Amino acid sequence: MKLFLKVWKQDGPQTEGRFESHVLDGVSEDSSFLEMLDQLNEQLLEEGKEPVAFDHDCREGICGTCSLNINGFAHGPENSTTTCQLHMRKFEDGDTITIEPFRAKAFPVIRDLVVDRSAFDKIIQAGGYITVRTGSAPDGNALPVPKEDADLAMDAAQCIGCGACVASCKNASAMLFTSAKAGHLNMLPQGQAEKDSRVLNMVAAMDEAGFGNCRNYGECSAACPKDISLDYIAKLNRDYAKAKIKKVFS
Amino acid sequence: MNLDSKIPEGPLSDKWENHRFSSKLVNPANKRKFKIIVVGSGLAGGSAAATLGELGYNVDCFCYQDTPRRAHSIAAQGGINGAKNYQNDGDSVHRLFYDTIKGGDFRSREANVHRLAQNSVNIIDQCVAQGVPFAREYGGLLANRSFGGAQVSRTFYARGQTGQQLLLGAYSSLSRQIASGQVKMHVRQEMLDLIVVDGHAKGIITRNLSTGELKVWTADAVLLCTGGYGNVYYKSTNAIGCNVTANFRAYRRGAGFANPCFTQIHPTCIPVSGDHQSKLTLMSESLRNDGRVWVPKNVEDCGKAPSEIPEDARDYYLERKYPSFGNLAPRDISSRSAKEACDEGRGVGPGGRGVYLDFEDSINRLGENVIRERYGNLFEMYERITGENAYQRPMRIYPAIHYTMGGLWVDYNLMSTIPGCFVLGEANFSDHGANRLGASALMQGLSDGYFVIPYTIGNYLTTISPGGIDPDGEAARQTMESVKERVSQLVSAKGKRSSRSYHKELGQIMWDYAGMARNEPGLKKAIGQIQDLRDDFNKNLLVTGTGEEYNMELERSGRVRDFIDFGELLCRDALDRNESCGGHFREEFQTEDGEATRNDEDFAHAAVWEYKGEGEIPARHEEDLKFEEVKLAVRSYK
Numbered sequence: 001m002k003l004f005l006k007v008w009k010q011d012g013p014q015t016e017g018r019f020e021s022h023v024l025d026g027v028s029e030d031s032s033f034l035e036m037l038d039q040l041n042e043q044l045l046e047e048g049k050e051p052v053a054f055d056h057d058c059r060e061g062i063c064g065t066c067s068l069n070i071n072g073f074a075h076g077p078e079n080s081t082t083t084c085q086l087h088m089r090k091f092e093d094g095d096t097i098t099i100e101p102f103r104a105k106a107f108p109v110i111r112d113l114v115v116d117r118s119a120f121d122k123i124i125q126a127g128g129y130i131t132v133r134t135g136s137a138p139d140g141n142a143l144p145v146p147k148e149d150a151d152l153a154m155d156a157a158q159c160i161g162c163g164a165c166v167a168s169c170k171n172a173s174a175m176l177f178t179s180a181k182a183g184h185l186n187m188l189p190q191g192q193a194e195k196d197s198r199v200l201n202m203v204a205a206m207d208e209a210g211f212g213n214c215r216n217y218g219e220c221s222a223a224c225p226k227d228i229s230l231d232y233i234a235k236l237n238r239d240y241a242k243a244k245i246k247k248v249f250s
Numbered sequence: 251m252n253l254d255s256k257i258p259e260g261p262l263s264d265k266w267e268n269h270r271f272s273s274k275l276v277n278p279a280n281k282r283k284f285k286i287i288v289v290g291s292g293l294a295g296g297s298a299a300a301t302l303g304e305l306g307y308n309v310d311c312f313c314y315q316d317t318p319r320r321a322h323s324i325a326a327q328g329g330i331n332g333a334k335n336y337q338n339d340g341d342s343v344h345r346l347f348y349d350t351i352k353g354g355d356f357r358s359r360e361a362n363v364h365r366l367a368q369n370s371v372n373i374i375d376q377c378v379a380q381g382v383p384f385a386r387e388y389g390g391l392l393a394n395r396s397f398g399g400a401q402v403s404r405t406f407y408a409r410g411q412t413g414q415q416l417l418l419g420a421y422s423s424l425s426r427q428i429a430s431g432q433v434k435m436h437v438r439q440e441m442l443d444l445i446v447v448d449g450h451a452k453g454i455i456t457r458n459l460s461t462g463e464l465k466v467w468t469a470d471a472v473l474l475c476t477g478g479y480g481n482v483y484y485k486s487t488n489a490i491g492c493n494v495t496a497n498f499r500a501y502r503r504g505a506g507f508a509n510p511c512f513t514q515i516h517p518t519c520i521p522v523s524g525d526h527q528s529k530l531t532l533m534s535e536s537l538r539n540d541g542r543v544w545v546p547k548n549v550e551d552c553g554k555a556p557s558e559i560p561e562d563a564r565d566y567y568l569e570r571k572y573p574s575f576g577n578l579a580p581r582d583i584s585s586r587s588a589k590e591a592c593d594e595g596r597g598v599g600p601g602g603r604g605v606y607l608d609f610e611d612s613i614n615r616l617g618e619n620v621i622r623e624r625y626g627n628l629f630e631m632y633e634r635i636t637g638e639n640a641y642q643r644p645m646r647i648y649p650a651i652h653y654t655m656g657g658l659w660v661d662y663n664l665m666s667t668i669p670g671c672f673v674l675g676e677a678n679f680s681d682h683g684a685n686r687l688g689a690s691a692l693m694q695g696l697s698d699g700y701f702v703i704p705y706t707i708g709n710y711l712t713t714i715s716p717g718g719i720d721p722d723g724e725a726a727r728q729t730m731e732s733v734k735e736r737v738s739q740l741v742s743a744k745g746k747r748s749s750r751s752y753h754k755e756l757g758q759i760m761w762d763y764a765g766m767a768r769n770e771p772g773l774k775k776a777i778g779q780i781q782d783l784r785d786d787f788n789k790n791l792l793v794t795g796t797g798e799e800y801n802m803e804l805e806r807s808g809r810v811r812d813f814i815d816f817g818e819l820l821c822r823d824a825l826d827r828n829e830s831c832g833g834h835f836r837e838e839f840q841t842e843d844g845e846a847t848r849n850d851e852d853f854a855h856a857a858v859w860e861y862k863g864e865g866e867i868p869a870r871h872e873e874d875l876k877f878e879e880v881k882l883a884v885r886s887y888k
Contacts, residue, residue: 012799030634031526038528038750045748047360050794053802055316057489059529061631062414063320068491085634110460111800118437121317124755125429129422134301134700137373137379141336153382154408157415160421182856190381 061216064160126205165220171212179236291318294675295475303427326413354683451671472755484757487636516652539812
């Protein structure tokens, strides 16, 4: 395949970015999108140019490191897929492909296509855990969890923290990410003790990090490589309202 | 080199209990005076950092990823073993111990493995309490499945994403400690050297991958939880960033490296499709519970569509050769059998390097829905990568490098031959011998981090006074100088070849001569080729950009340079181990029907390599393995 690439280049967080155009020939349909970028970088090296910086690691769709806005879509046009699992057979020979970093105020660019998503860690640190000291756990089967609840918790827990939800939302809201973790833990009996403080603190951390508000557009869920459902946002809103009311009356 | 394993006295099942009692405790008020560096944030590093933080130590945790939640433990699919015997099918701590020792082809330490089996039950409890959403039965209790190489159902799992869920559990505990200030997390930082003062580990030097800043970090102990070295083969199931640099730098500073030739080839990966490929993707071994492995009996049938090959023209070779374990035969055996079939010309798919994993019988017996429920995400992943629908035609699979059993040598306290430098998880060598059983890596990482190091680190800390060293002192300065020199050497390389091209070439040498089957002439040839490759690297490498910025080429060059030296060490180890055991198959040592022949008389030991200087041949030492509980037996799965 022969491709025409428009790639975002930006030297650092404080410098202005720009698009650079490249022609890349001889791309295999079986290669992944990131392997195509590897090929581009090898070509740039041969030409004595700086390669394009991008984030990637496991390349099997689970670590959540890869990102990229491809032709305007977070992780590209294919549903339920991370960029590393997107294969070039989904494109046509001769296509022009525009590649940009995830764009959000809370995700500043580090270089080229690499962004800083540490704001997500801050949200988890605010309450995305169950407080249990190592060694203090009861027997695993001491507390039965209805299979339906465990399955719903697992659906939410699949979030890979990639940030596609934020990058797709025009408000750059992190509600889907936050609600997935809160939903996972709040659905389980183990998570009940800290349920209220969890949602209040996580939402506060989310606001503080500079993410926008949720307007229920639903772009986040459509872009999510793990198909996290909007239901979790509804659940977070419900849990938040309950916690807030309890706090007011307590 | 002092290789005192410090195995406690007493009967096997009491050793850990005895050791915990005799281990020195650090007074709670003193814990906060000690500073501990944890390198790596995967299952071993994340769980260790979180637990040591809970105990009151001051922890600095480092990872090269942009957040601790992305460590490569996340990619483990199948599950985690726990000797709970919830299924009442005859499991016990002793059986898990025995299976692991036997699975490792009698090349691991009894005492360590028994401790691992004991801790396995606590790990499950701990993870459940953290909210890890393990699979459940309708009654709400935990579900289990059987997993490669085991005849009992002791594997706990969270769909096909067990590693992810366990890592997120450890990450959540770690996050709690980060929020409390007890653990300081340093992301996008790569460890480039270990600071050793008077023989003791006292700190590390890191490079900030975003800014290029080099920095000294001092501490009273350093924990390396830095994973395996599978990427020495270039293409493996490891993440692209996985590397041997931290471990290799510690080796160069005096830590013994044990059994580097013990590498595991995983039988169920998606076959290579072409030269563009940067990594290989694992399909969970759990697929072998319901899939049947076969190749055509006749070479002429290989080009045909699988549906056109009648039942009696198919060779279900694992069922034929290993009737009692069948498709669940351990990883090394399954991998080698696949290679044999392909070497005979009976492989399928592009390049003839593939075998079928067929679900037709299971779909007929259980229905497509059941198969979809069990493995839906894996079938989707397969289709995304290959463009083929595995409900309609058999998957094609082929072995790939997956895990490395070798690693830095540690004693029973998980301390390396450098006092104060501890090694946890895949990075150490101790628990899996020459072959790791499925669902045991997650178990070991968490056992080391949650339940071993918090007790054993006290035995070291009580022998030193807290406070570490002066970060501006002589030792730190010298180490920093050598790191600076190395970085500037790399960054000034303005030759013609990219680091990736060297990595690819190294990987090909390793795969060809130190892969699934090895022999003396091949290994000698590989050592020569690697030395030539190193010379070429030193002359012709090209690195763009500078050291003071985000520079992917510089990062990779440093890692590849260490892989080149390490690859040579691996080949030397493979060459000197004149036997076949587990993942190490030497063609000279096999039975008439192609089974591995162990040599217990001469090789029932761990080979530990000591660095002797640049360009020097390292020294080989031995730690004899004593088997008091189990009898050494031929490992048969027939």
